[in-house]
Amino acid sequence: MEATLKKYWGYDSFRPMQKEIISSALAGRDTLAILPTGGGKSICFQVPSMMREGICIVVSPLISLMKDQVENLCARGIRALAVYSGMSYRDIDIALDNAIYGSYKFLYVSPERLQTEIFRVRLAKMKVNYLVVDEAHCISQWGYDFRPDYLRIRDIRAIIPDAPVIALTATATRFVADDIMKQLGFPESNLLVSGFERPNLKYVIRESENKLGQLLKLCNGVAGSGIVYVAKRKSAEDVAQFLVSQGIDVAAYHAGMNGRVRSDIQQEWKSGAKRIIVATNAFGMGIDKGDVRFVAHYEMPASPEAYFQEAGRAGRDGKQAYALLLWNENDLARLKKTGKAAFPPLDYIKDVYQKVFSYLGIPYEEGAMSSRKFDLQDFCRKYKLFSSSAYYAIKYIEMSGYWSLTEEIDIASRINMLVEREGLYYQQLSGDLETLLSVIMRMYPGLFGGYITIDEEKIAAAGHYSVLSVEAKLKMLDARRILKYIPKVKSPILNIVNERLYEKNLLLPKDEYASRVERNMARIEAMEAYVRTAASAPEKFLIDYFGLK
Structure with missing residues (x-):
């Protein structure tokens, strides 16, 4: 076990509870592990999989996280790949074939792919050592x-x-943990828990009408790297701007930014080139940075689960760190208002359901098991809807199992040749276009077999062009009907499970709706209890809330 850890990860020893979890997995037992954020969850399945023949299937909800994990494994010389929404059928087909025949050790899969016929047929042919x-x-x-x-x-x-x-998972109450094991069909309870008590992490709750002043005091008083969490994109920009004006080395980060900009900011922060990030909860998943000295919440998170996970990103290296939660009565009022807004009336939700299908051009009784690009802002402009209300309606329909909306992802450019290879000789193309086609044909052997994904940057490097020049030439070839060129886009994907239903067949039970509203408000009430009553012993409050030692 230690030899595998040393060989691939370079560590001499395991973190607390990792060895017990790995031993349980190696013994062939279904295992539920609850570890803190940054507790090394990935090691708990990657090590035993490397010690067993076959491939490990990893179900993960975040595409960006899957991509990072695959990249990290490949950098260690471990063969890994991923299948997720936004990939073409051809690319999925190739990836699944590689998982069967290509000596890969890890296949990351987004949950909506599990129900597809192509995945299930190929899964039966794989020698799977673990399902993660x-x-x-x-x-x-x-x-x-x-x-x-x-x-x-x-x-x-x-x-x-x-x-x-x-x-x-990093966050589950005892009740939720029992439900996880039940839903996954564990033959017996097998729960391993670590890290709810972290002596090096000091939780601080501070009520203040001058939160910017308190935040500035923290940034000046605690040396080292930090994260400041806010609830809204505008807050990220405003708070970052204030701190910069006070001479603090800080950058804003939120989902409204260009993907490449976000990636650059994240990398600067990880490397230490940027000291502090002011971010919405779009930031932090899967980031392995041990020397974060503080996590501050400038605005209250919506649940103890979210708070515990985000605060837990501080002090992973075992050294002294701080988790500061700033609040006031206005914050609490905003949180309660947002909690109510998260559940629009059922009639409104049903109306949004029909409008989404109309927006996508899908008629009744069609659209099952399909994936479509979905631009929420454009949708809301077209139907004159408030984006927050429409978003919550879409997420409620997702919770009811009718579709799922992914995070914003990069969908690679694609081309499809409209002219056969032999027919190219009869086309009167300029030298530049002909040369570009030659470069593409060398780089992509399967070019004439249907749509393929391409990378304009790699084509530009191979042909000594600029990227803009490659894009312009591909558009010219498209206009000449030599090929069909679909440029890359950045968009969320709506994965539709059922065909479009008539309103009478759309089941959104009132009792289930009421139950979800109640559970959501209970989490907000727990946050209120935390800030009002737990200042003297915040860690004890959190441990009691989760019911786990």
Whole structure:
């Protein structure tokens, strides 16, 4: 076990509870592990998989996280790949074939892919050593981030009955933990917990009408790297601007930024070139940075689960760190208002459901098991809807299992040749266009077999062009009907499960709606209790809330 850890990761010893989790997995037992953020969850399934023949299937909800994990494994010389929404059928087909025949050790899969026929057929041909469920709290309707797609994980166990499950999460109450094991079909309870008590991390709750002043005091008083969490994109920009004006080395980060800009900011922060990030909760998942000296919440998070996960990003190296939560009565009022807004009236939700299908041009009784690009802002402009209300309606329909909306992802450029190889000789193309086609044909052997994904930057490097020149030439070839060129886009993907239903067939039960509203408000009430009553012993409050030692 230690030899595998040393060989691939360079570590001499395991972190607390990692060895026990790995031993449980190696013994063939279904295992649920609850470890703190940054507790090394990935090691808990990557090490045992490297010690066993076959491939490890990892179900993960975040595409960006999957990409990072695959990149990190490949950098260690471990073969890994991922299948997720936004990939072409051809690319998925190739990836799944590689998972069967290509000596790969890890296949990361987004949960909505589990129900597709192509995945299930190929899965049966794979020699699977473990089925890993990351962010396992998503499988429980009692959890704070329920995703119905996760419920299908149990179905695929019948296809790979000999593969033990390793389920991992950083945030689950005892009740949710029991539900996770039930939903995944554990034959017996097997829960391993670590890290709820962290002596090096000091939790501080501070009520203040001058939160900017308190935040500045923290930034000046605690040396080293930090994260400041805010609730809104505008807050990220405003708070960052204030801190910069006070001479603090800081950058804003939120989902409204260009993906490349976000990536650059994140890398600067990880490397230490940028000291502090002011971010919405779009920041932090999967980031491995041990020397974060403080995490501050400038605005209250919506649940103890979210707070515990975000605050836990401080002090992973075991050295002294701080988790500061700033609040006032206005914050609490805003949080309660947002909590109510998160559940629009059922009639409004049903109306949004129909409008989404109309926007996508999908008629009644069609659209099942399809994926479409979905621009929320454009949708709201077209139907004159408030974006926040429409978003919450779409997420509620997702919780009800009718579709799922991914994070914003890069969808690679694609081309499809409209002229056969032999026919190219009869086309009167300029030298530049002909040369570009020659470069593309050398780089992509399967060019004449249907749509393929391409990378304009690699084509530019191979042909000594600028990227803009490649894009312009591809558009010319498209205009000449030599090929069909679909430029890359950045868009969320709506994965539709059922065909478009008539309103009478759209089941959104009132009692289930009421129950979800109640659970959401209970989490907000728990946050209120935390800030009002836990100042003298915040860690004890959190441990009691989760019911886990």
